Amino acid sequence: MFTPHVPNGLARAAVRFKPASFVGTFVALLLAAAIVSACGILLETGLRASVPAERYAKAPVVVAADQRVHTTVGSGKGAHDDATPVPDTARLPESLVGKAASAPGAAAAIGDVSYSVRQDGTPLTAHGWGSTVLTGTRPLTGEAPGTGEVVVPTGTGARVGEKITLDTPAGVREFRVAGTTATEATVWFADRQAVQLSGHPGRVDAIAVLAARGTSTDALADQVRKSVGHTAGAKVHTGDGRGAVEDAGLAGAQEVLEGLGGSFGGVATMVAVFTAAGTVALSVGQRSREFALLRAIGATPRQLRRTIATESLLVAPLAGVLGCLPGIALAHWWFGQLQDKGAIPEAVALRVSWLPLTVAAATTMLTALSAGYFAARRPSKTKPGLALAESAVERPAFGWIRTPLGIAALVGGVAFAGVAASSSGEDSANAALGVVMFFMLAVGLLGPLIARICAAVIGLPLRAAGASGSLAAANSRTNSRRLASAITPIVLAMAFSSTLVFMHTSENRVIAHQQRDAVTADHIVSAPGGLASDATERAAATPGVTAAVGLLRGSVLVPTGSGGDRRLQTTSVQGITGSGGDLAKVLDLDVRTGSLTGLRPGTVAIDTSLAGSAKRGTGDRLTLRLPDGTEASPKIVAVYGRGLGTSLVTLPATDLKTHVTSPYASDLLVRATPAAAQKLAALGTVTDRSGYAAAQDQNRELNAWANTVMAAVLGGFAAVAAVNTLVMTVLDRRRELTMLRLVGSTRRQVMGMIRWEALLVTVAGAALGTAIALATLVPMMKGLTGESPYIPPVLYGSFVAATIGLGLAAVTVPARGALRRTAARP
Secondary structure: OOOOOHHHHHHHHHHHHOOHHHHHHHHHHHHHHHHHHHHHHHHHHHHHOOOOOOOOOOOOEEEEEOOEEEEEEOOHHHOEEEEEEOOOOOOEEOOHHHHHHOOOOEEEEEEEOOEEEEEOOEEEEEEEHHHHHHHOOOOOEEOOOOOOEEEEEHHHOOOOOOEEEEEEOOEEEEEEEEEEEOOOOEEEEOHHHHHHHOOOOOEEOEEEEEEOOOOOHHHHHHHHHHHHOOHHHEEEEOOOHHHHHHOOHHHHHHHHHHHHHHHHHHHHHHHHHHHHHHHHHHHHHHOHHHHHHHHHOOOOHHHHHHHHHHHHHHHHHHHHHHHHHHHHHHHHHHHHHHHHOOOOOOOOOOOOOHHHHHHHHHHHHHHHHHHHHHHHHHHHHOOHHHHHHHHOOOOOOOOOOHHHHHHHHHHHHHHHHHHHHHOOHHHHHHHHHHHHHHHHHHHHHOHHHHHHHHHHHHHHHHHHHHHHHHHHHHHHHHOHHHHHHHHHHHHHHHHHHHHHHHHHHHHHHHHHHHHHHHEOOOEEEEOOOOOOOOHHHHHHOOOOEEEEEEEEEEEEEEEEOOHHHOEEEEEEEEEEEOOHHHHHHHEOOOEEEEOHHHOOOOEEEEEHHHHHHHOOOOOOEOOEEOOOOOEEOOEEEEEEOOOOOOOOEEEEHHHHHHHOOOOOOOEEEEEEOHHHHHHHOOOOEEEEHHHOOOOOOHHHHHHHHHHHHHHHHHHHHHHHHHHHHHHHHHHOOHHHHHHHHHOOOOHHHHHHHHHHHHHHHHHHHHHHHHHHHHHHHHHHHHHHOOOOOOOOHHHHHHHHHHHHHHHHHHHHHHHHHHHHOOOOOO
16 A cells, blocks of 8 residues: 555656656746746836936925826726826926925925927927026026026027027017026026916926925925825825826836736736646646556555645746746846837836746646646546546546536627627727637637537548548547647637737728828828927918818827726827818818817817717717816717727817927828928928828837737747647657557558648637637727728738648657657568
């Protein structure tokens, strides 16, 4: 009889003398640890992201408006606060400067503003002179500016007493030069005038509070907090929190990192754990004969379970620790790419701590233990007399637990597909995500049944391929569980990669078509830093110009969804300088209801997809948040169909300018004669409609890139897992391959059988993955774009070719190695 210590000895001996049996498990767990650790590192970085203070380094306390809009999502006990970053910068009332200065312990309070002005087209940054206390700037010549005066950098060439003209957010103004400084590309106005010229009269970006001698930072912060109260959502910052006020991009960076590490990380972790668990179960299942022999000679169920648990403990911790190394490398690469694309400020550093690495290692160990436990239940419970007999035949494809759960998941996927098809906009997209998750779960649970069906369907043409094809068809029918373990990761790779990549290609195609059809202007004038504030009026006054409309681009927040699940969606917006009638002459938005001629201050036109998501139509009020978080409720005067190629929201520029940092139009659309176009060159770069592409929303570009990377990460992981599984199944069949050679099969026939089986597996996996991707993409694209998904044939063909090529390579190489060791007959 076995002693209590024998199973541990058996486990160590199995790993020591049969390492090949555990290589596949080790690789799967290592990859799972890499995915989990990488996403965990990004999530932790997003939660703890900060930037050091530079401009406000001398001010121990800084007051700024809350840069997030808070809404309540859900209802009842499930209600929670959802914070969405404002697209631009939220500002404070200027009156709070005096309140902060009156706080006990405050030496001074400076209302700080920062915005762009232009001198002869050259961009300069403007501040109030009072903020020189923070930067240490001193005049080289002249003195501090008064009303109607400006201090300029020496590089402008202007001298004290001269007059210069500056294009400010408040319009073109002439100023007397009061002094010069050594700063680069920065001008300084008197404090009160700096606020007036900022385009946000009566509001400041932040308030920097200096401490009186002997006052601690914490004491000053408490007093300032009491003085300003909760007016306008004012928040008091100290330490690294001051850096977040300087860099408005930090909130957006945190949202991106938390989305990648949390939302995508959750999906990726589930896929990684699911795949790794399947590999562990396959490894245990392949040794069913070994476990049956142990049961036959007297091993107890508890001893078998302990043996498998010990094997997991010998393999999983090392795989988890080593897997963190590529996970750290992946996180560093991913983070660096996000910084290069401007999604994350350069001052934010990647945080690699023990927490996500420990979670990754623990996750792999728990996955291995759980999968081993469930896989060991059947062999450990089998009666010793029946163990060897049952190990020699394939278990039924139907399971009393997994099959009903699989059917329930299939029904759930169909239900979500129905919801997605009947919804629109973001509701449809969110429901479509449930489609792919439920269908993938159904494939995992119904794997043996699906594999048997695939073997029966694809096996019919295989029988016409001679002896090798017949052998492959017969093997596939009688070993459905082995076939299912190979098909599942291929389905994962194909479904997720196709969904993420073809969602991007579908959107791009619709955007390109809508953009081509929408722009009817003869010429487009543009400038990288924005056009002059009076560019539209100057263009309209040019002889030969019949219509001129300036476009100011940005983003607003619009509530979408229904019931308690309404959320703020960041939505592209264009503010037009000109009349709605002129807009219709240069931009054909495909108006479905209403008219653009009614577009005036206090009104809005929106795209039909947004109208569906927001549940609003012509004549309704659309509650939205402007770029600085200010709430507005303009009346909808038109609903149009080409918002993806232009902007989803169209407002008069006057309603938008006072809520953005830079109010200068980026594009000017003109209907004019060729002769007039030459005169427009003084305003900026002139192109015709064929050479023009409207600036794509930065969030959309980032999402497209992120989708591609996520597809590569998930698809790559699943592809490696598929190759790993195929190699494991071939190596486990060495006895079978030897038997085939001994009964007279030629080497060519055996290799042919292996290749046909691999072809069956890859074709079935690609077909199922494609079906799941289509079930997800069709309702998603109908809701988001109103059109069917676009799948480029060459790109899709490359996916299928890569899947088949990897599958064939994964079985051919180990099969040849196994056949070399067989005692081949002449």
